[in-house]
Amino acid sequence: MPDEALRTLAPAWSAVALLILGALTVAASMLDGVLAARSHGAPNGAVRPFGEAARLMRQRRRTTVEADTLLWRTGGAGLLVVAALMVTVVPLGRWTLFDLDVGVVWFNALDVVVWALVWLTGWGANSAHSLVGGYRFLAHGLGYELPLMFALVCPAIAATSLNVGRVAAAQDGLWFAVWMPVAFVLFLLGVVAFSVWGPFSPAIGSDIAGGARAELSGVDRLVFEAGRYALLAAGAAFAVPMFLGGGAGPLLPGWLWTLVKTLVVLGLLVWLRRRVPAARPDTFMEVGWLVLLPAALLQTLVVAVVVVGRG
Amino acid sequence: MSMAVGFGLLGLLAVLSGAAVFWVNSMARATYALALSFVAVGLQVLFLQQNYVGVVTILMMVMEMAIMAVYMVMFMGMNPALMPMSMVHSNKAALGIAVATFLALAAGVLLIDWPTRRGTPAPDVTAALGDALMGSKMLVMVVTSPVMVATIVAGISLAQHRTRYDRFGDDLTQRPSHDTQPGGGGR
């Protein structure tokens, strides 16, 4: 399977990609609903996201004094757009929407856009708590972004290509997750971080009344929340060609393996939310620069030495 | 043809959002107008087949503008989200100089008899860039790296107002250090 060249699909197929992304988003929110219900001992968690969505769609939109509506709406709606753009470079089996030769950098550029979007969501509302949330996200961003970049560099070095399809094809027999575990873990950490998820959710924490999303209501809040789940799904989908061998696997066709692996990674990330303590924005920077970044650099060095040694 | 139209529209977007930087009343809008201008130029560079440079431009500039917005909010001693700001000096002269510069450059662009294209792009432009940086043009990287390091050191020593004596006490023995902002490393 990995030996076959990727086929670029017509742009119309992006509707299918959007549907898949939407299905993954719904699946992630349902799993989170189940886990939330179980932790409270309540039944029927899987339908909670639908009830919540219905409630938000009927809710009246609140607004604040002197809100910068343009920037606010851009920030809130942008997360979904970024997630959709991310999955365009992820090959599904042997099909891809956008066979960009620098797909890895494309993904990286998009995850940086999330910095701007979350801060804008915090800024636009013209409300103190929500701006604090925006700053918290930037503080996290300064800590997680460089380790994430070097985590993305590792598979690219090993595959000697920035093309996502070639990176997937280069893992013939041995997944990158196996022999570059540090990069894999740092990548997942980055995905969790740019989705404002789990340990990186102080930016929308309840101690600051919901942070960046404090003033979001109704459809705006629904779109913002869906954007977070979609980002998580897009990150999980991107982990598959980068670290988990893409569509490689026995029996099943490549596209199905890609989806199965994506669901497993996504499930893991959703589950992590209730298992990992929050990373405090004021102290995480030092962790990022003094622990995670050196670890990422060492991992890059190891990968580079292995690649040179292999010839 | 559609390529040319897309390219031209992106260029127009880059110019207009660049002008919006000095026109809008809000610091956040000014900063992100500049970011939009960079994104448009980055996409234009993609049209010019330099995928790596184009995408990296977008990556760097969006990140930089996210930080720049923080500086803008930090340093502006007022809230331009609530009141219009006009903080300019020698406005007319600046306008005159800018227009004259544009006319001179545009005249040059149109009057010069540009040479025809020499050479052909490499099959893999990104790989060619990497080969050049690590091969024939390595001197560029060798010079850029120490300049970057010097910039980091100079930037920190300019911006930092606390010395090691503030952190560790007069005889440098105070542990953990006395920091206004504690780090997470427990030093």
Next chain:
Amino acid sequence: MTLELTLILAAAIFAVGLYGAISQQVVVMVMMGLELMINALILAAAGFWWFLAPNPTGQVLLMVILAVMTLEMAMGFAVATLLHRVRNSDMTDMATDLSG
């Protein structure tokens, strides 16, 4: 898509940036003007590379421009921070010590 169109767009961005760099009083806004001028350089250099001489090594110039931009940002923010702390101001008009 011609070289002339690319260069005229670049010239327009450059002129807008120049206007900002001269007219703005706030240091960070001056930096934005400079950034716009460098933005124009990126576009012009990319245009020159593609339309005149797309040989493999030409893109190195663009990497140098990107490096220049980071240096400008880093030093600009450092100076702005210093200025703000020492003078409690972020205006260029209050930092005229070296003007003749």
